[in-house]
Amino acid sequence: MVMREQDPMGADALSSSAPASVVVDASDAGSGDDKRASSSSSDPASRPAAIKPPKLRLHIQDLAHPGTAKFLRVVPNAGDLLAQAVGDIDRLLYRPPDGSKKQGTRPHAPPTRSVTLVLEDMDGVAYTTGSDLDDDHKEIHFSLRYIDSIHPEELLASEIRGVLTHELVHCYQWNACGTCPGGLIEGVADWVRLRCGLEPPHWRKHPDGDWASGYEQTAYFLQYLETRFGPGTVQEINAKMRRHKYRGGAFWCKLLGKTVDELYANYVKEVTGGEGDGEGDRSDDESCS
């Protein structure tokens, strides 16, 4: 679940100063105004959230780091940002879309009880891990060096929010009892980011690659499946990984009636201007028999 979208630009390591920690109760998760995702306003308010609002904590490892000042300037309330991202994940991965027929799976999210955001001077971009004590308590480590390297300045807020949304998905997505391919894990995380309108400007569809390459490449493929098979398809993919181990052939055939290679080939045809089979049904396919 380590995210390495791009090499961070160097910022000199500074001597550490006293860490600062803040604890926020996210009981208002998802209640913030969401101007980015069009489907947010259509959620019935009566539906209970699948994700129980976690305890949110902020730990700043180095107040003197220039990345810290940038973070605090564009994220004055990290608790609100994280809580709204949790609400987005609940909506996109666990609430059946309005009008969707895909409501056969009861929504259950992993029981993450707390999320600690650790801002620290490190290589890379960000990663998520369980805490030393209990896997129900997660830590998101976010590189101050990377935050300091984000240019232009106008991208700072959306990039921070995008990275944190991606990492928070890792706290609340299923992983097929640890057997899910890493590319699919990362693809679901970036699909949520994509659906939140937080994709960075450098993201592109790469139809020459592999469906399981992860990140935006898999995210755009998942969005293709969402469009082709209907809203809620990615929810079903996530839900299927709650209790079942991942077995490539059976996983996709039982869910969508085709092998993932066939699905990806159709996606590539669409992206490149060719023609797929164009059918959204789940008819039997020889390759799935």
Ligand SMILES: [Zn+2]
């Ligand atoms: Zn990731």
